[in-house]
Amino acid sequence: xxxxxxxxxxxxxxxxxxSRLRLHYAIQFIAATGSALxxxxxxxxxxxxxxxxxxxxxxxxxIHAIRxxxxxxxxxxxxxxxxxxxxxxxxxxxxxxxxxVEGMNWHxxxxxxxxxxxxxxxxxxxxxxxxxxxxIAHGATFNTSEVAGRQELANYYANTHQLLQxxxxxxxxxxxxxxxxxxxDMATLISIPGKKNGEPxxxxxxxxxxxxxxxxxxxxVSPYPYPDTTSLPKLAxxxxxxxxxxxxxxxxxSQLTTDSDGAQEEQVRAFLYSAVKASKALxx
Numbered sequence: 001x002x003x004x005x006x007x008x009x010x011x012x013x014x015x016x017x018x019s020r021l022r023l024h025y026a027i028q029f030i031a032a033t034g035s036a037l038x039x040x041x042x043x044x045x046x047x048x049x050x051x052x053x054x055x056x057x058x059x060x061x062x063i064h065a066i067r068x069x070x071x072x073x074x075x076x077x078x079x080x081x082x083x084x085x086x087x088x089x090x091x092x093x094x095x096x097x098x099x100x101v102e103g104m105n106w107h108x109x110x111x112x113x114x115x116x117x118x119x120x121x122x123x124x125x126x127x128x129x130x131x132x133x134x135x136i137a138h139g140a141t142f143n144t145s146e147v148a149g150r151q152e153l154a155n156y157y158a159n160t161h162q163l164l165q166x167x168x169x170x171x172x173x174x175x176x177x178x179x180x181x182x183x184x185d186m187a188t189l190i191s192i193p194g195k196k197n198g199e200p201x202x203x204x205x206x207x208x209x210x211x212x213x214x215x216x217x218x219x220x221v222s223p224y225p226y227p228d229t230t231s232l233p234k235l236a237x238x239x240x241x242x243x244x245x246x247x248x249x250x251x252x253x254s255q256l257t258t259d260s261d262g263a264q265e266e267q268v269r270a271f272l273y274s275a276v277k278a279s280k281a282l283x284x
Contacts, residue, residue: 019149031181066115221275222248237271
């Protein structure tokens with residue numbers, strides 16, 4: 001354990017939906033820029049975000065231009081940021097009172113000045129039934145009033161990033177940690193040698209801030225191809241198995257102890273490690 005864990009639970013996890021949706025839309029500027037201007041990667045991770053723990057911001061891929069840069073977002077203040085390749089700030093713009101179009105126009109203007117072809121940038125398209133709808137998508141402006149909710153969500157990401165760093169460091173064939181713009185989950189993917197039923201064998205380990213499955217933050221470990229669910233092993237930390245629509249081990253934020261930051265960290269760690277071990281065994 002370490003003293004970097006941020007105690008969560010001061011805000012009821014199921015009350016974070018509105019903050020989460022606004023933040024989900026705010027990260028789309030990062031994804032759009034990476035999709036249009038970063039070097040394409042087979043796993044599409046050039047469209048993903050990374051948690052930059054020293055600055056406590058989400059950052060996108062490095063864009064090589066006359067002046068190389070990264071697009072970033074402060075999730076608590078909802079301020080869009082352009083960083084240079086050394087992590088120094090080039091420009092900032094609060095999203096408060098801006099529409100998606102206005103926010104995009106600001107990004108394009110700044111990026112053009114750095115020597116990149118900003119006209120290529122466009123919002124990513126997602127299946128309409130698999131991406132959350134919100135008034136922001138229909139012209140409403142960003143509202144930054146829910147600071148406490150966004151701080152709470154930032155704490156979930158920061159905490160998870162710490163634990164995933166441990167897992168990646170200790171696990172062979174674990175991918176870098178990405179936060180994906182589609183479902184807004186932070187995860188690593190563990191690849192296991194061989195195939196099962198003709199499919200690559202993987203274990204996804206991560207945290208979702210909430211979605212259709214659970215309208216609150218939750219940690220998950222998902223073995224693939226999905227194993228038989230008739231005899232699933234017990235999990236540590238109060239976790240349980242999700243078997244409807246997808247199969248995976250789950251620990252919801254509302255199940256977390258609020259005794260102390262150390263106890264909370266240990267509960268999530270115990271869950272993740274037991275679920276990874278169980279998932280690998282189910283895939284043998």
